[in-house]
Structures are given as structure tokens and as C-alpha cells.
Amino acid sequence: MEAKSYILVTGGAGFIGSHTIVELLNSGYSVVVIDNLVNAYAANEKQKPESIKRVEIITGKTVPCFNIDITDKKILNNLFQQFKIDCVIHFAALKAVGESVQIPLQYYQNNIAGSNTLFQVMQENNVKRLVFSSSATVYGTPQFLPITEDHPTGQGCTNPYGKSKYFTEEILKDVCVSDPEWQVILLRYFNPIGAHESGLIGEDPSGIPNNLLPYIAQVAVGKREKVNVFGADYDTPDGTGVRDYIHITDLAIGHLKAVLKLNDANFQGCEVYNLGTGRGYSVLEMIKAFSKASQKEIKYEICKRREGDVASSYADATKARKELDWIATRDINDMCFDAWRWQSANPSGYDQNPSIAR
Ligand SMILES: NC(=O)c1ccc[n+]([C@@H]2O[C@H](COP(=O)([O-])OP(=O)(O)OC[C@H]3O[C@@H](n4cnc5c(N)ncnc54)[C@H](O)[C@@H]3O)[C@@H](O)[C@H]2O)c1
Numbered sequence: 291m292e293a294k295s296y297i298l299v300t301g302g303a304g305f306i307g308s309h310t311i312v313e314l315l316n317s318g319y320s321v322v323v324i325d326n327l328v329n330a331y332a333a334n335e336k337q338k339p340e341s342i343k344r345v346e347i348i349t350g351k352t353v354p355c356f357n358i359d360i361t362d363k364k365i366l367n368n369l370f371q372q373f374k375i376d377c378v379i380h381f382a383a384l385k386a387v388g389e390s391v392q393i394p395l396q397y398y399q400n401n402i403a404g405s406n407t408l409f410q411v412m413q414e415n416n417v418k419r420l421v422f423s424s425s426a427t428v429y430g431t432p433q434f435l436p437i438t439e440d441h442p443t444g445q446g447c448t449n450p451y452g453k454s455k456y457f458t459e460e461i462l463k464d465v466c467v468s469d470p471e472w473q474v475i476l477l478r479y480f481n482p483i484g485a486h487e488s489g490l491i492g493e494d495p496s497g498i499p500n501n502l503l504p505y506i507a508q509v510a511v512g513k514r515e516k517v518n519v520f521g522a523d524y525d526t527p528d529g530t531g532v533r534d535y536i537h538i539t540d541l542a543i544g545h546l547k548a549v550l551k552l553n554d555a556n557f558q559g560c561e562v563y564n565l566g567t568g569r570g571y572s573v574l575e576m577i578k579a580f581s582k583a584s585q586k587e588i589k590y591e592i593c594k595r596r597e598g599d600v601a602s603s604y605a606d607a608t609k610a611r612k613e614l615d616w617i618a619t620r621d622i623n624d625m626c627f628d629a630w631r632w633q634s635a636n637p638s639g640y641d642q643n644p645s646i647a648r
Pocket of ligand 1: 360
């Protein structure tokens with residue numbers, strides 16, 4: 291085994307993982323990535339995922355990256371034998387809410403059984419430091435705003451994706467109770483958008499985007515005709531849904547701060563932090579901001595509300611500010627400008643020569 295220690299990043303070829311790796315490498319950490327490419331593009335099986343190649347261009351550093359599935363205990367174990375792993379940042383998951391309703395067993399197998407397998411391998415190899423990608427979804431319909439970390443979780447999770455995040459959080463809390471050596475940070479993200487300022491990496495959804503911003507970006511670039519605005523009769527200033535959007539680089543830096551917190555000698559057990567800006571923007575405000583950034587007209591159509599959507603959701607991010615020394619500094623214009631730079635330079639995402647419509 292090498293003497294150097296690494297942060298293992300699962301799902302590191304994805305949107306949030308790739309941006310986080312840039313911040314980790316720029317801060318001097320060494321990173322090893324695993325990703326099974328279920329939602330990341332590589333030109334072929336022998337090549338690194340394109341996102342990781344571009345992370346290497348941005349940082350000038352080499353990133354060891356392996357096509358490994360977190361549900362494969364034996365291969366995971368080999369990796370832990372091969373690399374001295376100090377800490378794990380666990381992003382790998384399936385994340386499409388609608389799809390999770392159609393194929394719940396795959397979601398539970400991947401997100402819960404896969405996470406459980408990873409935690410077992412960590413425990414067996416005495417690696418007990420973890421940052422976990424959770425989501426504001428665990429709060430369900432907000433009972434109050436802004437949402438603090440002690441808002442109830444689980445009750446309002448209406449889909450298998452949200453439940454998989456809630457259950458995994460609960461597993462980790464139990465693990466920390468069982469063994470005080472474990473140090474775990476659960477990060478509950480609000481709505482990450484935007485792209486790295488280089489325009490080299492960004493969000494690359496396959497098929498029809500599930501999230502608003504990539505959808506707007508694809509309309510701006512001419513890939514889709516119009517944005518469907520689901521509901522304009524909510525109790526919000528302009529009637530459309532309000533969400534807490536956070537720039538992906540701010541979110542990535544939140545992970546760096548979480549790793550630093552785990553290194554704090556006084557840190558014990560399991561802590562939860564919201565990562566959001568604390569401010570909400572409506573769907574129409576986002577369309578307007580993106581139109582300004584892209585200098586394109588963005589057509590939209592008001593449609594019926596979508597089942598399960600809430601009027602407003604935004605974070606109280608005070609705890610992360612006080613305890614992680616983290617604050618989101620990029621505003622809605624930065625988010626839209628950076629997303630547009632990425633989208634306009636990479637209209638087909640990472641696959642520059644798509645042979646099938648993605
Ligand atoms: N993007 C968001 O809006 C958002 C919000 C809240 C939470 N999250 C969570 O953050 C994490 C990262 O999200 P993202 O937006 O970067 O998603 P993403 O799909 O871009 O990245 C996830 C990566 O994990 C990989 N992966 C999935 N299952 C795997 C497995 N079994 N083994 C190995 N690799 C696997 C995928 O190929 C992909 O590259 C996920 O856990 C997601 O649930 C995302």
C-alpha cells in the first residue's frame with residue numbers, strides 16, 4: 291500500500307463529485323475516485339470519465355479513477371487494501387425522483403444496500419470518517435421556513451429517492467451510536483446549479499433533465515422548445531415555486547469545509563448541516579436571470595401543479611456558517627452565467643459527438 295493518504299470520492303465523476311474534487315485537489319488533498327458510470331460519460335470502458343479528464347485539466351493533477359460499483363463488496367475491499375484511505379465522501383447514488391417511483395427496488399439496492407456495503411467495507415478497514423450527500427428532500431413538505439437542521443425528517447418523504455436518503459442518514463446515526471470512533475457529517479443540499487467558472491465541467495443530465503436549471507439551459511441552447519412551469523398559483527410572490535438555489539462551487543467548498551471539520555480533534559459522532567444560501571428564487575425569477583445571462587429569449591408555458599411539489603423551500607444555513615466557517619458567496623447571476631458558459635460551450639454535455647439523442 292502507498293504511504294500517501296487519500297480521500298475516496300464515490301460517484302466522483304458526477305456533477306457534484308467532479309466539482310468537489312477540483313476544490314479538494316486545489317487545497318492539496320489527494321483523491322481516488324470510483325464511479326460505475328451509470329450517470330457519467332466515458333468515451334469507452336478503458337478511458338477515464340470525461341468529467342475526470344477535465345478535472346485533471348483544470349487542476350493540472352492526475353486523479354486515479356476506477357469503474358467500481360459500490361454494491362460490489364469484494365472489489366471495494368481490494369481498493370481499500372490498495373490505497374490508504376483517510377476519509378470518504380459518498381456521492382454515488384441514483385437521484386431521479388420520478389424514476390425512483392417507477393423502479394424503487396433498484397433505488398433501494400443502489401442507494402441503501404450500496405451505501406451499507408460501503409460502510410461495512412469502511413468499518414472492516416478501520417476507515418471511519420465520512421461525508422454523506424444527503425438532501426433537503428428528507429425534510430418533506432416544510433413545516434416552517436427557513437428550514438433548520440432540527441426540522442423533522444422522514445415523515446414527508448413521498449418517494450423512494452427521498453426515503454433512500456432518509457434511511458441512509460438513519461443508518462449512519464446508528465453506526466455512530468454503536469462505535470464512537472466513527473465521525474460522520476451529513477450534508478443536506480438544497481438546489482445545486484451552475485458550473486465551474488472554467489466552463490469545462492458542469493451538469494450533464496442524460497435524457498430530459500429532471501431539474502429546472504438544466505432544463506432552462508437546454509431551452510436557451512435550442513435543444514428544447516420551452517420550459518414547463520408547474521403551477522403559478524402557489525402562495526409565493528409571483529405564484530411559482532420558490533427554491534434555494536446554490537452555486538455548485540459554493541456547494542463543493544462546503545465539502546472541503548466538512549473534511550476540515552472531520553480533522554478537528556474535538557469532532558465526534560454524527561453532525562448535520564444544511565448547504566443552501568438561505569434565500570429562495572421563484573421559477574420565473576430563474577428564467578429571467580438565465581435569459582439575462584444567455585441573452586436569449588426563454589419561452590415558457592404555465593402548466594398544472596406537479597404532485598408532491600411544495601410552494602417554497604429554503605434553508606437556514608446558520609449552523610454551517612458557525613461550525614464549518616462556510617457561507618455561499620455566489621449569487622443568482624453567477625449561477626446563471628456559469629451554467630450558460632458550460633452549456634453553450636458543451637451543448638451535448640461531455641459527449642461531443644453523441645451518436646444517439648441524449
Ligand atoms: N444534484 C442535486 O440536485 C442533488 C441534491 C441533493 C442531493 N444530491 C445527492 O448528491 C449526490 C451526487 O449528486 P449529483 O447531482 O452529482 O449526481 P450524479 O448522477 O451527477 O452523480 C452521481 C454519480 O454516482 C455514480 N453512481 C451511481 N450509482 C453508483 C454505484 N452503485 N456505484 C458507483 N457509482 C455510482 C453515477 O455514475 C454518477 O456519476 C447524490 O447522492 C445525490 O442524491 C444531489
